[in-house]
Amino acid sequence: QVQLVESGGGLVQAGGSLRLSCAASGRTFSRYAMGWFRQAPGKEREFVAAISWSGGSTYYADSAKGRFTISRDNAKSTVYLQMNSLKPEDTAVYYCAADRTYRRVVEGGGSGTDWGQGTQVTVSS
Numbered sequence: 001q002v003q004l005v006e007s008g009g010g011l012v013q014a015g016g017s018l019r020l021s022c023a024a025s026g027r028t029f030s031r032y033a034m035g036w037f038r039q040a041p042g043k044e045r046e047f048v049a050a051i052s053w054s055g056g057s058t059y060y061a062d063s064a065k066g067r068f069t070i071s072r073d074n075a076k077s078t079v080y081l082q083m084n085s086l087k088p089e090d091t092a093v094y095y096c097a098a099d100r101t102y103r104r105v106v107e108g109g110g111s112g113t114d115w116g117q118g119t120q121v122t123v124s125s
Helices: 100-106
Strands: 002-008 010-013 020-025 033-039 046-051 058-060 068-072 079-083 092-098 119-124
Touching: 002 033, 010 033, 020 033, 020 092, 020 119, 033 068, 033 079, 046 068, 046 079, 046 100, 046 119, 092 100
Parallel strands: 010 119
Antiparallel strands: 002 020, 020 079, 033 046, 033 092, 046 058, 068 079, 092 119
16 A cells, blocks of 8 residues: 655646645555546545656546646656646545556556545636
8 A cells, every 4th residue: 555645736827837746655656657636615526647667658637638747766666747827627635546557547546546635726807
């Protein structure tokens, strides 16, 4: 099991930027694919972005393409989500996820996926 702790959320105006971080511990971070998900009030959790264990492959939800960038630093056991041009509809709790299988992260996680506790992102108009 991987323990995940997100940080970097906050309140930002529309058009602004935030960088989320997710620090991992407990297992060999470099063996895990990582992802970011979000859940807005009254809505289901949705996929945002994924990155393979090496960082060589990334995948984004349509809502994130061109605005968000996922990256990782295996030496620091940390994955990042750089969010630019933020919109009010990006307001949500953002969760970090870890799984041995990249495809499972892309598909929304499964029984083997570890999750962080989330960090709130609020974008004001």
